[in-house]
Structure formats: structure tokens, C-alpha cells
Amino acid sequence: MNDCPCGSGRAYSDCCEPVITGKSPAETALALMRSRYSAYVKGELDWLMKSCVGGDEGVDREATRKWAEESEWLGLKIVSTDKGGPTDDKGSVEFIADYVQGGLHDKHHEMASFVKKDGVWLYAEGSIVPETIVRAGPKVGRNDPCPCGSGKKYKQCHGK
Numbered sequence: 001m002n003d004c005p006c007g008s009g010r011a012y013s014d015c016c017e018p019v020i021t022g023k024s025p026a027e028t029a030l031a032l033m034r035s036r037y038s039a040y041v042k043g044e045l046d047w048l049m050k051s052c053v054g055g056d057e058g059v060d061r062e063a064t065r066k067w068a069e070e071s072e073w074l075g076l077k078i079v080s081t082d083k084g085g086p087t088d089d090k091g092s093v094e095f096i097a098d099y100v101q102g103g104l105h106d107k108h109h110e111m112a113s114f115v116k117k118d119g120v121w122l123y124a125e126g127s128i129v130p131e132t133i134v135r136a137g138p139k140v141g142r143n144d145p146c147p148c149g150s151g152k153k154y155k156q157c158h159g160k
Helices: 029-042 045-050 061-070
Strands: 071-083 090-101 104-117 120-128
Touching: 029 045, 029 061, 029 071, 029 090, 029 104, 029 120, 045 061, 061 071
Parallel strands: none
Antiparallel strands: 071 090, 090 104, 104 120
């Protein structure tokens, strides 16, 4: 079985592929979100554009292609969903896409909004969810030894 990149645990051919190829519509906002992640993994740029409100209008196609192709996609985590069911016309999905690009490991954490137009779910917009950066080690105090190894106090060395 060829597992779907979206992490559903289903085969790609039974999960996101039919949505991406247009054989069946996404029944929910979450299904569309999963198909969009899989499209990044598979390099299905046309689907990424087609699944947006307004198509590729206002979307930097080249930047999208570059991000999709130059990234190693490590997984998708669905944080939460709000509405977006088969009978809704709006919904949102908060997700985290884990990836490596240019040797740097990053996470794309987004709150994505979806709308249903003429019975078809479309990606409307997304906003980045800010992440808190946590210090890896203790903060160096002014009177602590400088971490560079000079033997001087931090304030006399690199703390200027």
C-alpha cells in the first residue's frame, strides 16, 4: 500500500489522489486541506492553484513551486477544525506541516480558512500561527563568564 502523504493512514489512491486529479470532490474542508498538503508533497502545482478561491490570481506560482519542490515534507498534523463539514459553507483547519528545506528543519503552522462555492470546497486564506521561541539554555548574565571562552565576564566581552 502506498500511504497517503497527508497522514490519514489510507492509501494515496483512496485518499487524496482522487481529489487532486478531480475524480471526486473534497467532501469537507479537512479533506481539501489534506489534499493540498499531499499536492505539495507530490508537486501537484495545478491542484494547489485550482483549489484556491480565485485560482492562481494573487498567488506566486513560482514561489509555491519552489517551496513544494525544494522541501522534504515530513508530515502533517491537524491541530483543530471548526465547521467545514459536508453541510457547511465555511470552515477552518489549524495545521502544522513539518518540512526540511535547504538543510533547515521548519514547521509551517497555519490557521486556514475554507469556503464552499457551488458545492466545491476552496482554500480562501491562511494566517500564520505565531510560535513561541524558547531559549535552548539558560540566559547568560552580565557577570557570568562569557560563553566564548575568553575568561572575561560577559559584560566585558560580548555583552557590550
